[in-house]
Amino acid sequence: MKNSRLIIIAVALLICAIGVMSIYSSTYQKEGRIWQDIYKRQIIWMALGVIFFFLLSNFNYRKLWDATYPLYVFAIFLLFLVFMLGLTRMGAQRWLKLFWFNFQPSEFAKLVMVIFLARYYSTKSSFDVGLSAARLNLMKGFVLPLLLTFIPVGLIIEQPDLGSGVMVLLVFMAVVFISGVKFRYIGSFLGIGIACMPILWHYLRGYQKERLMVFLNPNIDPLGAGYTVIQSKIAIGSGGIFGKGWLSGTQGQLRFLPEAHTDFIFATFAEEWGLLGCAVLLFLYYLIISEGIRIGMRTNDAFAKLLAFGISMMLGLQVLVNIAMNLGLAPVVGVPLLLMSYGGSSVFVTFIALGILANIDKQRSVF
Amino acid sequence: MRVRAVIIFLTTGFIILSSGLVNLQVIQHKKLKEFSDRNCIRLIPQQGCRGKILDRNNKIIVDNSISYDLLLIPQRGLSVEASLSKIAKILGTDYAKLKSTYKQGYIAPFVPITIAANITTHQAIALEELKSDIPDILVQPHPLRRYPYGTLASQVIGHLGEIDHWRLSKLADYGYQTKDVVGFGGIEEKYDYYLRYKEGALSVEVDHRGRFIRTIGFKPPQDGKDISLTLDLGMQKIAESAMAGRRGSVIIMDASDGGILVMASSPNYNPSVFIEKDRSRISSIFNNPNAPLLNRAISANYPPASVFKSIVSAAALETNKINLSTSYLCTGSTKIGNRSFACWDIHGKQDIFDAIAQSCDIFFYKTGLLLGPDIIHDYAVKFGLSRLTNIDLPYEVGGFVPSRTWRKIVKLRNWFDGDTANFSIGQGELMVTPLQITRVTGVFATNGLILYPHIIKAVNGKPVYVVPKKPSRISLKASTLNTIRQGLRKAVSDSKGTAGNLASAPVAVAGKTGTAQVPKGMSHGWFAGFFPFDKPKYIICVMLENGGSGHAAAMVTDEIISAIYKENIL
Numbered sequence: 001m002k003n004s005r006l007i008i009i010a011v012a013l014l015i016c017a018i019g020v021m022s023i024y025s026s027t028y029q030k031e032g033r034i035w036q037d038i039y040k041r042q043i044i045w046m047a048l049g050v051i052f053f054f055l056l057s058n059f060n061y062r063k064l065w066d067a068t069y070p071l072y073v074f075a076i077f078l079l080f081l082v083f084m085l086g087l088t089r090m091g092a093q094r095w096l097k098l099f100w101f102n103f104q105p106s107e108f109a110k111l112v113m114v115i116f117l118a119r120y121y122s123t124k125s126s127f128d129v130g131l132s133a134a135r136l137n138l139m140k141g142f143v144l145p146l147l148l149t150f151i152p153v154g155l156i157i158e159q160p161d162l163g164s165g166v167m168v169l170l171v172f173m174a175v176v177f178i179s180g181v182k183f184r185y186i187g188s189f190l191g192i193g194i195a196c197m198p199i200l201w202h203y204l205r206g207y208q209k210e211r212l213m214v215f216l217n218p219n220i221d222p223l224g225a226g227y228t229v230i231q232s233k234i235a236i237g238s239g240g241i242f243g244k245g246w247l248s249g250t251q252g253q254l255r256f257l258p259e260a261h262t263d264f265i266f267a268t269f270a271e272e273w274g275l276l277g278c279a280v281l282l283f284l285y286y287l288i289i290s291e292g293i294r295i296g297m298r299t300n301d302a303f304a305k306l307l308a309f310g311i312s313m314m315l316g317l318q319v320l321v322n323i324a325m326n327l328g329l330a331p332v333v334g335v336p337l338l339l340m341s342y343g344g345s346s347v348f349v350t351f352i353a354l355g356i357l358a359n360i361d362k363q364r365s366v367f
Numbered sequence: 368m369r370v371r372a373v374i375i376f377l378t379t380g381f382i383i384l385s386s387g388l389v390n391l392q393v394i395q396h397k398k399l400k401e402f403s404d405r406n407c408i409r410l411i412p413q414q415g416c417r418g419k420i421l422d423r424n425n426k427i428i429v430d431n432s433i434s435y436d437l438l439l440i441p442q443r444g445l446s447v448e449a450s451l452s453k454i455a456k457i458l459g460t461d462y463a464k465l466k467s468t469y470k471q472g473y474i475a476p477f478v479p480i481t482i483a484a485n486i487t488t489h490q491a492i493a494l495e496e497l498k499s500d501i502p503d504i505l506v507q508p509h510p511l512r513r514y515p516y517g518t519l520a521s522q523v524i525g526h527l528g529e530i531d532h533w534r535l536s537k538l539a540d541y542g543y544q545t546k547d548v549v550g551f552g553g554i555e556e557k558y559d560y561y562l563r564y565k566e567g568a569l570s571v572e573v574d575h576r577g578r579f580i581r582t583i584g585f586k587p588p589q590d591g592k593d594i595s596l597t598l599d600l601g602m603q604k605i606a607e608s609a610m611a612g613r614r615g616s617v618i619i620m621d622a623s624d625g626g627i628l629v630m631a632s633s634p635n636y637n638p639s640v641f642i643e644k645d646r647s648r649i650s651s652i653f654n655n656p657n658a659p660l661l662n663r664a665i666s667a668n669y670p671p672a673s674v675f676k677s678i679v680s681a682a683a684l685e686t687n688k689i690n691l692s693t694s695y696l697c698t699g700s701t702k703i704g705n706r707s708f709a710c711w712d713i714h715g716k717q718d719i720f721d722a723i724a725q726s727c728d729i730f731f732y733k734t735g736l737l738l739g740p741d742i743i744h745d746y747a748v749k750f751g752l753s754r755l756t757n758i759d760l761p762y763e764v765g766g767f768v769p770s771r772t773w774r775k776i777v778k779l780r781n782w783f784d785g786d787t788a789n790f791s792i793g794q795g796e797l798m799v800t801p802l803q804i805t806r807v808t809g810v811f812a813t814n815g816l817i818l819y820p821h822i823i824k825a826v827n828g829k830p831v832y833v834v835p836k837k838p839s840r841i842s843l844k845a846s847t848l849n850t851i852r853q854g855l856r857k858a859v860s861d862s863k864g865t866a867g868n869l870a871s872a873p874v875a876v877a878g879k880t881g882t883a884q885v886p887k888g889m890s891h892g893w894f895a896g897f898f899p900f901d902k903p904k905y906i907i908c909v910m911l912e913n914g915g916s917g918h919a920a921a922m923v924t925d926e927i928i929s930a931i932y933k934e935n936i937l
Contacts, residue, residue, distance in 0.1 A: 178369050234406065237391040237399025250407045254574035271403075275392040279385070286381050293374060313373065320380040327387040 004291060005057055005358040009050070011288045012339060012354055016046050016347070018281060019340030022269045026252045026260035038261065038342055045344035049351030056355025060363060064356070065303055068119040072148075075112040078105035079155040086159075094159050104345035106156045106164040111349050113152060113168050114175065114314055118306035120145050121179035142176070142185040162208050163334035167318060174313035179306055215331035228264065229328050231257045235267040236327065243274030261342045263334055266326040282323075285338065288354075289316040295361045304360045311353045408583065409573050415564030415588030416510040420524060420554055422600040423626070423824055429524055429638075432513040435491035438479035438505040439469065440579070450501045451482075457493045458483055479505055512642050518635040520603055522662035523596075523760065523822065525553025526638035551641075552660065554822070557761045558594055561826050565589035595825040597626030605930040606631040609923050614657060614912035615892075616664040617927065618805045622903045625809070625818030625838065627758070632663040665756075665763040668798035669910065672883035673726045673865075673917065674895045675747075675793025677851050678807060679735055680723060682746035684847040688737040691850060694718040697729040703784050708732055711882070723854025724864040726880060726917075728792050735791025740782055743790055744770045749841055750807045751817050752799055758820045766803055769796040793881065804895045805908040808878070811852050812897035812906050815841050855879055856900050866894060866921040873932040875900035878907070878924070880917025889913040894920035898928065 024039040064071070078096065082105055086093040095102040136142075149172045157165035176186060201209065214226040235251035238244070247253070249271035252260040260268045270278050292312030296305050315338055322337040324330035336346045391399065420429040437454070441447060451469060455462040465482055472480035486494075491506050498504060512527055530538070530549045541560060543549065549563070550556040567588030572580040606617040610633035619629035636659040640648045652659055661667060683689045697714035700707050710728040714721070722730035735743060747753065753768040769790065771782040789795035802820055809818045816838040823831050856877035858864040865880040878896015885891060892914035897903040907927070909920045 174373070178373060180369065231406075233391055233395075234399050234402045236388070237395045238403035240392055240396045240400065250572070251403055254407050254572070254580060256403075256406050256575045270388070270392070275388060278388050278392070282381060282385060282388075286377075289377060290374075293370070293377070297370060309370065309373065313377075316377050316380070320377075320384065323384050324380075324387070327384065327391060329383070329387050 004295060004361040007291055008288060008354050008358055009053060011284050011291075012053075012351065013046075013050070015281070015284050015288070015339040018269065018284075019265065019337075019342075020046070021246065022265050022272070022340065023261045023342050025247050025249065025272060026257075026265065026268045028247070029253050029255075041344070042342055042347070045347045046351075048344075049348045052348065053351040053355040053358070056352055057358035057362060059355075059359060061304060061307065061356055061359045062301075062363070064115050064307075065119055068116055071112045072116045075105065075109040076152055076155070079109060079152055081105070082159060083155070094161050102344070104343070106159065106161050107343075107345040107349040109152045109156065110164065110168055110171065110314060111311075111353050113149060114171055114310035114353075115307065117145060117149070117172060117175040117179075118303055118310050120148075121175065121181075122303040122306050136181065138185055141181050142189065145176070146172070146189070160205055160208070161334060162204075163321075166333060167314070167321070167335060170317050170321075171310060171314045174317070175306060175310045178309045178313075211332045215328075228258050228332055232264050232267040232326050233328050235264075236270040239271040239274045241275045243270070243272050243277055246272050248272060263322065263332075263336060263341060264326055265341050266323050266337050269340070270326070285319045289319070292316075292357050295357055299360055299364050301360075301363075304363070308357055308360050311357055315350065315353065407572050407574070407580075409571050411569040411571060413567035413569055413586075413588045414508075414510060415567065416590040417512060417527075417548075417564055418562040418591030418827075419593040420562075421593060421595045422598045422603075423596065423628070424600070425595060426600045427515065428520060428596070428598070428600060430513050430515070431510040433488070434485040434509050434511055435488065436481050436507045436509050437483040437486055437491075437494060438507060439482050440479045440503045440505065441469075441473065450503060453497060453501060454482065454494065454504070457497065458486065458490055512639070514637065514639045516600075516604070517639070518637045519600075519607060520598060520630065521553075521635040521638050522632045522660065522664075523553050523598070523630050524638060525550045525555035525557075526636075526641040527551065527555060528641050552762065553662070553760060554594060554596065557759055558823065558826075561594060562591040564591045592827040594823060595828070596822050597621065597628060597824045598630065598822065599628045599936065601934060601936045602629045602931055603631060605629075605934070605936075606927050607633070607635070609926045609930070613914060613923070614663070615910045615914060615920075616662075616667075616801050616908075617910075617923070618664050618801055618906075618908045619927075620805050620809060620818065620820060620906045620908075622809060622812045622818070622897060622906050625806075625820045625836075626824065627820055627822045628905065630662075630664050630822065632661065634659045636660060662760070662762065663910070663912065664801045665758060665760055666800070667912075668764055668766050668800060669891055669893075669912075670795070670797055670883040670885070671793040671799045671804055672881035672891070672893060673728075673793055674804055674807075674879045674881035674893045675797065675799075676723060676726065676731050676791075677811065677855065677879055678746050678750050678752075679731055679738070679743060679791050680719060680851050680854065681750075681843060681847055682738055682742055683734045684719070684850055685746075685843060686738065686742060689719060689734055691719060695722075695727075695730045695733050697727050699729075701729050701732055703732065703736070703788050706785055708785070708788050719850060720854045720857050721861075721863075723851065723879065724857035724861045726858070726865045731791045732788040735787050736784060738787075738791075740769075740771055740787045740790055743787070744768055747797070750810060752797075752803055752807070756800075756802050756806055756820050758802060759823050763802070764800055766800050767796065767798040794884065801908050801910040804893070804910075805906055808895040808897060808908060809906045810841055810843075811848060811855060811877075812903035813838070814845070814848055815843050817841060818906075852877060852900075855896065859896070865917055866896070866924075868918070868921055869896075869925050869928075872898075872925055872928050874898045874928060876924070876928065877903075878921075880921055882916045882918075885913070889915050892917045892920035894924045896924065 020039050020042055023042055027035045027038055082093055082096055087095040087097055094104050096105055153165045153168050235257050251257045251271050252268035257264055257267055289312050292308055296308030299305050318335055319338050321330055322335045325332055336343050339347060339350055416431045419427060422428055451465045452462050455465050468482055469480055494506050527548050528551050530547045550559040567586045569585050570583045572583055574580055606629045610617055610631055613633055615633055617629055617631040620627055634657050636652045694716050696716050697710050699713040700709040714725050714727045717727045717730045747768045753766055755763050755765045774780055774782045806818055818838045819836040858879060859866045859869045859876050866878055869876045876896050876898040877900045878894055881893030883891040892911040894917055895908045897906045907924060909924045911920050
């Protein structure tokens, strides 16, 4: 169906346009051409993303089935490469320098893991046509994929990029849930996970612990880790119903809000456009995600179903976590806002994921 | 089924986000908007000028000098060296010196550094013009209290200082804040509310590091109101130079309305010491045993001694205890009870005129005994003793008039005739301030009026007393007043009069001397009188603390009156 592809690309481009406007607003007062030009870079990535969207939407997703394991290996290879050759920025080694641009393999790995898990759980048993996941035992149905997920997750968290790592884990949980793995496996995993919290706590870095503590009470460190949350809330709240107007948000413009063009772009937007703007934006996100879920429900192919649900959940969770973090409802973990935050890799990978979604709906009519 | 759970999960997520948004943007909007404004709006206070203090002819007693400070904001990354060398050229100072001041003053990129303080107006203008080249410089006017006459009338004026806890607790309701500069003592304190400027403010928008972005608004400061006093600058100067090196006070009051023309208290101090914040000089003022901060004209109690005799005379004449033909023989001493009370001289036969003129103690012992302490007390109070004159200056004290009841209740002792005798010559427990004595003398100068002493004439050119405060009249017989006036004149004109030295004054003066014995040191000397005698225009009171005698006070009075007439001020 052409219809869903049109909806997806139209909504995605609208969100991108809002994002570019907000990036422009948050950076145009900064000194230096590099800052003032980053919205142009975002447009380039966007254009590239749109091209790949159309490429992928015409590229039979079933071929991904075959390419799953090479893709998985390639993603892990890239993550290792980050450790070897990665660029270090702001204390984290997350980027690979490719020709003229920097690429974040963790974004790529997120998508690959969705494809990987979709394939893993859509393996048909030889006995019947249904999904076998529900009948898989603990080892095959849960532990093995979990271990295979932990390889990239561990590599991502070590970068360190807790946000993306946790994101992949959440996507894993979502796919496992949808695929029909027995509740008790999921339940016991969650139980063990919670029981291990105090031990995992030790492995977190100082600033990550701080962020979690600050989430519980931002006022314990108003100038340090709590600063961002406080300023973000001030930015969003001071926008009120109608907002301060484009280019007039003092929090973003005068740089009280850190990361105003990346992780906290939602706050920048909310300050300038107010509750009305936010309602529109949330509606657009809801539209694109529910479109993804609907595609998953429409298709009959098990792999496609899981792929569509997985991608939708990946996108949906990113949106929810990022905005919740902006509102102070979730701890500050580095999760970019879908299609809005400045960052080429994220935009690029998101468009590819949307392209896959569009293709799934297109292939449906073929069957 | 599980898909449905996912949809519910996502939808719930979006609902939570929406309610979070409503919470911040609608419910908490007001508070967070305020936070946002506080983040980026800074108020830079703008000082105004404190009101000037002028004399009765609007000559400046205290005003303000504008000093300019030059500040440099290092933030914008322009070459500091280039700016400094340009500034050095204008100021005519050494570049290296400016550079070191800059380095020492550097705190943060957005904090302005005072490069040079107290630069001249010319330099300030030249630097203002430089602003197009160097936008980082800031020339800030900074008004400072200026005392062109130094110590002149210092206790009347008062000095300035940072508000203390006690004053702040009283004045917080009137908009005073910590660190405010307020008056201490004198006009500066009493009329602080008029004199103080209303702070203005420049509101600017700053970024997250406090760097200036743009000006949002400006409210100019309001200068304080000027206060004109009734003081006469020329007369004040004369009185103060006559008092130089002595302790005591001089008051000259306008007999027509009670306006204070001169109020000098010696020793005095230089209020500019408090502006310069010179700690050692400030503490030397506070530790000076002669208490230069004390306004001796209104804030110190003294025994009035013989100047009190005019009140006793008035009481005796008014109650017909004596008449014009009553006379007593002064043999140098008299016995009251079993004690001998001495006169300061042997005067022989004395009537009321002679007794006032020559200040015969014997005459007043006997008159006083005729009157009794109650009548003397009542007349003393009638003449305004033991209560404040309510002059518009702070820290006035009221003196004290003893009575039999007080003696009985407070001191648990009886009143004896000896006490009455002492009371009659203004000794003992009786205490007055020089201003009260001035007012008492005014009664005789004005034929029975109790004047309202005041020192404020106008605020910002508008008279303070729209309806002039009417003096109250003491019911005294014209003959009584006339008799005492004659006596007071005789003290000057008679060769035997105690203020005989004033006979040569360029104007006919009448008055009464007083020599108050004090437990320690030399006697206090008083002279309280008025001039010209025929149509009194001025009332003068000179009080010398441990000055020896009333004669000495009369000498000072002569000096002052002669100088006033010589300089033709009246």
